[in-house]
Amino acid sequence: MKNIKTLFVASLLSISGFVSAQCTIDPSNTEFLAPQPQDLPCIERSVSYNQTIQIAVPTSIDLSTIAPGIPFPITLTVDSVNITSIDGFPTGIIYTLNPATGVFYGGTNGCAQLSGTTTDPAGNYPLSFNGTITLSGLPSIPGFSLPPDTTVDLAVLQAQPQNPFSFFVDVIEQGAACRPNTSINKFNTELNSAIRITPNPNNGTFEFTLNAGRNVNGQIKIVDITGREVYTENLDVTGFYNTRIDLRQFAKGLYTLQLRTAEGFASKSIVVE
Numbered sequence: 001m002k003n004i005k006t007l008f009v010a011s012l013l014s015i016s017g018f019v020s021a022q023c024t025i026d027p028s029n030t031e032f033l034a035p036q037p038q039d040l041p042c043i044e045r046s047v048s049y050n051q052t053i054q055i056a057v058p059t060s061i062d063l064s065t066i067a068p069g070i071p072f073p074i075t076l077t078v079d080s081v082n083i084t085s086i087d088g089f090p091t092g093i094i095y096t097l098n099p100a101t102g103v104f105y106g107g108t109n110g111c112a113q114l115s116g117t118t119t120d121p122a123g124n125y126p127l128s129f130n131g132t133i134t135l136s137g138l139p140s141i142p143g144f145s146l147p148p149d150t151t152v153d154l155a156v157l158q159a160q161p162q163n164p165f166s167f168f169v170d171v172i173e174q175g176a177a178c179r180p181n182t183s184i185n186k187f188n189t190e191l192n193s194a195i196r197i198t199p200n201p202n203n204g205t206f207e208f209t210l211n212a213g214r215n216v217n218g219q220i221k222i223v224d225i226t227g228r229e230v231y232t233e234n235l236d237v238t239g240f241y242n243t244r245i246d247l248r249q250f251a252k253g254l255y256t257l258q259l260r261t262a263e264g265f266a267s268k269s270i271v272v273e
Contacts (some may be wrong), residue, residue, distance in 0.1 A: 007008035023113035030056040030228055032164050042170045043118060048196045049093060057081050059107040061135065061248075075249055076135040078106035083154075089126040090118040090171050102131065114116040114169070116125030130153045130166045143187050191216070193260065201271035204248035208257070210241040218261030222270070224253065235259070247272055 019074040034054045043049045063074040083102040086095055104110045134151045144245040156167050172178055194212040210216060215238045222231035222245070230250050235241070247255065247270075 022096055022100065023052040023111040025098055025109050025111050026054045027109050029109055032056055032058065032229075034169060037166075037168045040169060042172045042176075043090065044172055044174050044176075046116050046117060046119055047174060049115060053112045054161055055104060055112065056106045057110070058107050061133075063135070063138070073246060074138070075247055079134040079136050080105045080156075081133045081217045082131045082239055083129055084131040086112075086127055088125055089169065090112075090120040090125055092116045092118040092120070093169070100266045111169065113202065118171060121171050122170060122176070124168055124170055126168045129158065129167075134159065153245050184256040188261070188266055190257065190266070191222075191261065191264060192266035195257075195266050195268055196198060197257065197268050197270055200268075201273045204252075204272045205244065205246045206233070206249070206270065208243050209246050210235070210237065211214075211239070213239065216259075216261060218259055220257065220259050222247070222255055224250065225253055230255070 032055065034056070040053070041051055057080075058078055060075050063076050064175055077128065081104045083104070091097065093114060095115075096113045098111050098113070131154045132255045133154060136150075138150060142184045154165060170178065191212065194210055196207075196209040196211075198209070200205050200206060208220070215236075216235075217249045219232070220233040220235060221229060223229050230247060231245060233243070250272070252272045255272060257270055259266045
């Protein structure tokens with residue numbers, strides 16, 4: 001009986017330690033959430049899962065991406081992101097944050113640990129982040145009553161097209177392929193030919209034109225020479241599409257634009273002089 005009790009206590013301690021264990025922060029990570037959801041290993045039903053997601057909170061954010069009605073970029077300082085909870089996980093999958101408080105200051109790194117076992121049906125599970133982001137440095141703008149320092153609910157960000165908190169996990173049957181359509185990581189010559197950047201070189205503003213003659217569903221991402229993301233836009237267009245992109249708030253230099261879709265990706269270099 002003593003041995004049984006000892007094993008029982010040891011098991012409880014082991015489980016408690018596993019659940020409360022924090023992930024290890026990678027200070028070299030520059031992605032807001034890494035890996036991105038499409039690169040995250042799938043969760044197999046009835047198989048133990050353990051995965052670390054690295055977090056890098058930016059030092060600034062463009063207010064026009066989170067406040068509908070502002071027609072021009074306004075860069076604000078990110079004081080902190082406070083994640084109070086994350087909902088939408090399959091039953092049995094839990095998460096822990098590091099820092100454990102869920103408060104991530106602008107320009108700092110953190111991480112989240114996903115673990116557990118689920119028997120929920122195979123499928124896609126979008127996640128919802130609850131909490132706030134605190135911003136500072138807002139100039140006086142006619143027609144807008146936001147104070148210089150403002151706190152925005154994360155639900156506001158998640159309702160915007162350029163949502164930095166867009167994340168999901170996929171559950172699959174045991175032994176099934178994780179996202180069998182791997183063409184998203186293949187260069188698509190046809191898609192690349194359908195893209196025009198004009199003018200190029202430019203002064204930081206340019207026209208992005210897509211004329212694929214069919215439906216294109218994906219995401220535009222622009223990164224600088226260090227890999228830092230400076231622009232994202234979700235696309236779901238048919239036929240001709242044109243938009244003006246403004247990078248004048250960023251340094252002169254070489255940038256890379258990628259359009260990623262389920263059929264593959266296209267890539268264009270941009271020179272800002």
